[in-house]
Amino acid sequence: MSKTIHTPALVNIDDHSATSATFTVEPLHTGYGMTLGNSMRRVLLSSIAGAAVIAFRADGASHEFTTLPHVKEDVVDIMLNLKGIRLRVFSSETQTLRLTKKGKGAVTAGDITTNADVEIVNPEHVIATLDDAKASLTIDLSVETGRGYRTVEEGARSNQTDMVVIDAIFSPVLRVRYKVENTRVGQMTDLDRLLITIDTDGSMTPRDAFEEAAAILVNQYSALAGQTRVEAPPVAPSSAMYQEDTAEPTELTTSIEDLNLSARTTNALVNNDIHTIKDLFSLTDIELRDLKGFGSKALDEVKEKLVELEL
Secondary structure, eight states, X not given: OXXXXXXXXXXXXXXXXXXXXXXXXXXXXXXXXXXXXHHHHHHXXXXXXXXXXXXXXXXXXXXXXXXXXXXXXXXXXXXXXXXXXXXXXXXXXXXXXXXXXXXXXXXEGGGEEOOTTEEESOTTOEXXXXXXXXXXXXXXXXXXXXXXXXXXXXXXXXXXXXXXXXXXXXXXXXXXXXXXXXEEETTEEEEEEEEEEEEEOSSSOHHHHHHHHHHHHHHHHHHHHTTOOOOOOOOOOOTTTOOOOOOOHHHHTXXXXXXXXXXXXXXXXXXXXXXXXXXXXXXXXXXXXXXXXXXXXXXXXXXXXXXXXXX
């Protein structure tokens, strides 16, 4: 048996779609495929940050156990449909949105009037159906960010408005599956290969969810390890996730203001002391997304610009 515990690498990412990907991690010490896979799965399903509707108020409905004129669904059905709205929220503050629809037809998430801090991921999602040309529906929504799942009772304690509180599913990760296979390094044939498949709701990419889950575990275990360190054979970083920096020094010193990004994204970077492309490369996706005034939408814009510049 080996006397060292191998440090794994992310050797491949297989993107099945925009919301599903399989990550291959190897080599892992014997038995560590199950240990790491189970830990990652639990964190991915319970601890990834997301956003959800936490409360609503429908004009003409005093409580959830009632119906609205010319609306096919009752208020309970509407409440269940509101849980299916997928959002990206770029602020830690509670957001208040309004849905207004007039005339016969389906009421969808795309009918919600958003602001600069909220983006609807699935605007085609049906919330209700109006069956009369003169019908109208107005719903006020309260949206928050959080982690995991929050019950109605927990939400009611923090919500002092006259809105109907609903249980909130914040997690953007819908399903996680993992499989452990055998692999080898040199003469060692009893090592593990871990394959993790992540499905998200579209408000976060599987890659971002994977990185955030790994960062959460690192923070938790580092707090317990103190100054103790275990030596391990060096393993080259994965080319699938990280690319060698081949940009010329003059390109790295290009100012953020010269990238022609949107004013909001540029201001967010500058306000966080990121002034050059080199400053961008020094931060991970998670660190960028956690910057004040910077979110996933701004991160996507920066990535697209860097691809356009072949950086």
